[in-house]
Amino acid sequence: MLHTSDWHLGRSFHREGMLEHQRVFLDHLLDVVETRDVDLVLVSGDVYDRALPSVDAVRLADDAFARLAASRARVVVTSGNHDSALRLGFGSRLIDAAGVHIRTDASTVGTPVELADEHGPVLVYGLPYLDPDALRVPWDLERRSHEAAVAEAMRRVRADLAQRPDGSRSVVLAHAFVAGCAPSDSERDISVGGVSMVSSSLFDGIDYTALGHLHGAQQLSATVRYSGSPLAYSFSEAGHVKGSWLIELGSAGVSDSEFVPAPVPRPLARLRGSLDELLGDPDLSVHEGSWVQATLTDAVRPLRAMDRLRERFPHTLVLAFAPEGAPLPGTPRLPTAGLGDHEIALAFVEELRGAPATADESVLLREACEASRDDPADALVSSGADA
Template identity: 35%
Template sequence: MRFLHLSDLHLGKRVNEFSMLEDQAYILKEILNIIDAQKVEAVLIAGDIYDKVIPSAEAVRLLDDFLTRIAARELPVFLISGNHDSAERVAFGSRLMSSRQIYLSPVFESDVEPITISDRYGEINIYMLPFVKPSLVKRVYPEEEIITYQDAVNAAVQHMQIDTDKRNILLAHQFVTGAARCDSEELSVGGVDDVDASVFDGFDYVALGHLHGPQKIGKETVRYSGTPLKYSFSETNHKKAAVIVDVEEKGKINIQQIPFLPKHDMREVRGTYMEVTALDFYKDMNTDDYLHITLTDEEDIPDAIGKLRCIYPNIMKLSYDNLRTRAAGTVRGTAEVEEKSPMELLREFYELQNNQPMTDEQEEVARGMMEEIWEDER
């Protein structure tokens, strides 16, 4: 049977105050095209369906349309909640939707029971484990010692009592030890949410969600699909792709990846203002992409982002890399502040911020403004 493994759609997400809904609608249509072209027979979605616990109406409509289109193809969908989701909201209507082969993970309140589907090789058991914390699992199994995330996931898996003679697939949304994170993900201090991959040894394939970078963990069959879109500039080098998993007879699994082609890529651009605005610099570039532009000019360009948007309309972030920003000072104690004149304080502040002293002309302007303000206050 051929599966499509997805995760971390984050529907409704905003990146640097840009709504990603249009891009998400675009990539969901591309996913449907991949489903058709690759003759996918079932879809696995491993959590973080929404970006917020209480998603926007637009995000809910987007998911509804996507699932309706898959249901029209008469394909089973297995979908679990992630740490960004409300398990209760994701589970709503699950019994009704299952009649259309849309299987939603229930709230974790008891042993996880598999959903069994069949192909020409026999039965495949699909286990759906939503994102769990130790306290949640402890409530279900109060007699067991459950302190860490490792304890929690291990207890949940042990109670599944899987038949290792059969083919078993697990959907889970956790951080597995050894995986690489990026800036757009929620981090836990000290790695307290780590789960060792050995917990999943009894499964033929583990469809993981939670991390945005596509990657395998230890072996090919324990895998994060990653997000279908880039959601931070720490992801600019990610190769986003749909993960196609062919599950054949017991012990035989083939995996391939189909690259996603987004409506807008996310890239970083660097150079002086004159360089990045030169036609030769951008003529072969998709200037509609989401960009982080770093200017290397020593002096700030007035209204730089407004001017640059005439060429690059979707700038998300503008930075400077120059002598001032590389050698930015640190604010020191203020014990002597009352002994210094306003001009001295301004002079020190300017040098701290710009890594160079004020010019005579700047001091003259500043002194004139101070005198004008004080004169008005008299």
């Protein structure tokens, strides 16, 4: 089995398009399916980044699923909190016949995709993202929480398993925030009244649980794992190794596992130092082709800092300033009582930049302050007269 999730097709990275990088990953995925004799591909939610994906994202997903349907593997896909369950699940009963099983309807969580190998039956239960608000009434949930929703889904899974022949092995796909795992900055918050996490014990007794939602590959146990996203979607993931889990399911459950790294079309780098240090350090040449998040520590904010950084690091996307010796957040600012608008504006520029405004800037700020004091009624009358 090859466990992947959180493709987020159509997502951008600080306004940089990711579709071509996502296409590289999907080519890699198909290559792994063929070269490693994969029988089953598990996609645990967030196929798309938005409920209404772009046309190009839909084309890429269509191409990926068509190629998977033509491959040696069967495929089970569930919807995540970023997906529209209705849109992703459209035509799923027809697509089943091609060996791609898309599970987006919460009412079917207890109905598995039935497979078999030389050891007997393998039952694959797809749990889409379960919204407690949407399920509280139809499922008669006692609590408004993800724990309650997933617990009820797993009760239905176990009820079906209890009717199956001895020796049947079970696989569950779930899109949830399982306690004990580390999130990154790029996941959308799914908390409901502050209750977003579910216990890993809900999956006890399942031969393999393929989790989605968190973007870092993580292993809660030999049988409960996150594959993480195939690409980094925030600079907080700069240290992640992205990829998929290759799981061998034997007669008694998981018999072997391997993490298969995904290609890295463009690495991430988080750089910190003065502008001169970042531009002059020869050791930083390795990051000249990376997406860069730079934090400048100059006491005085450099002019044209982003332009100058991009001369060496053309893919700099994020620029922050943390001057050395600057007051800590929350430190009282200079008092403004008794100061005029122009004086306050000059003080703000000096505090932000670490150097006073130039003479030309002071004139411009004075003109802006005077313009802001014009009577809006006069401007409205003037506008009406012109019309």
